[in-house]
Structures are given as C-alpha cells and as structure tokens.
Amino acid sequence: MKRMIRLAALALFLSASAVFAAEAAPVADSLSAAGQGPVDVMQQELALRDSVMQAQGNACSMEKDSLRAAIEVEKAKSENWEKSYNTLKKDNEVCAQALGISIGVNEQKNEKAKEDRQQAAMMSGSSFLGGVGIGLLIMWLIMK
Numbered sequence: 001m002k003r004m005i006r007l008a009a010l011a012l013f014l015s016a017s018a019v020f021a022a023e024a025a026p027v028a029d030s031l032s033a034a035g036q037g038p039v040d041v042m043q044q045e046l047a048l049r050d051s052v053m054q055a056q057g058n059a060c061s062m063e064k065d066s067l068r069a070a071i072e073v074e075k076a077k078s079e080n081w082e083k084s085y086n087t088l089k090k091d092n093e094v095c096a097q098a099l100g101i102s103i104g105v106n107e108q109k110n111e112k113a114k115e116d117r118q119q120a121a122m123m124s125g126s127s128f129l130g131g132v133g134i135g136l137l138i139m140w141l142i143m144k
C-alpha cells in the first residue's frame with residue numbers, strides 16, 4: 001500500500017516536472033526576446049535541467065530507499081516464518097516420539113492383559129481337571 005502511494009507520488013512529481021520543463025521553454029524564449037543574450041538563456045535552461053534532474057534523482061533515491069525498506073521487511077518476515085516452521089517441526093517431532101512411546105506402552109499392556117487372561121483360563125481349566133481327577137480317584141477308591 002505504501003509502495004503504491006510512493007509510486008503514485010513519484011508519477012505525479014515526474015509529470016509535474018515535465019509540465020514545468022515544457023512551460024520553461026516559452027519563458028526562456030520571452031527572456032531572450034527581452035534582450036538577454038543567448039548565453040543567459042542557455043544558463044537558465046541548464047539550471048532548469050539540473051534542477052529537474054536533481055528532483056528526479058531525489059525521487060529515485062526515495063524509491064530506492066523504500067524498496068530497500070521493503071526488502072528488509074520481507075527478510076524479517078522470512079526469518080520469522082522460518083523460526084516458526086522450525087519450532088513447529090521440532091514440536092511435531094516431540095509429539096510423534098511421545099505418540100510412538102504411548103502406542104508401544106498400550107500394545108505392551110494389551111499383550112500383558114491377553115497373556116494374563118490366557119494364564120487365568122489355563123489355571124481354571126487345570127484346576128477343574130485336577131478336581132475331576134481327584135474326584136475320580138476318590139470314587140475309584142470308594143468303589144473298590
């Protein structure tokens with residue numbers, strides 16, 4: 001936005017200096033008609049040309065400075081975005097590691113619970129079969 005305003009001001013300034021230069025030629029002609037020599041007219045035209053060139057040089061310097069400032073702002077933005085990206089990347093890596101550890105712990109817990117259920121089922125089955133075996137042994141001893 002500021003750049004566009006500066007460019008518009010520069011264009012207005014350049015058009016005004018062109019109009020000023022166009023109006024200066026008839027003034028120089030009228031001065032030579034008033035009795036001044038051609039050397040005086042040439043010096044006035046040179047002075048006018050120098051002032052217009054200086055004004056254009058000042059406008060170019062202003063534009064160059066504004067462009068440098070814009071480049072500095074863009075560099076600062078780029079560095080800020082890069083820092084933000086690196087921070088997010090680091091946080092993402094930490095979260096991914098934490099998630100991996102959490103998933104590993106949950107899998108270990110699930111395997112442990114599965115093993116415990118299998119072991120409990122085996123214990124209750126073996127206990128039942130042991131009871132049946134003792135019952136049969138007692139019955140066999142009684143029946144004999």
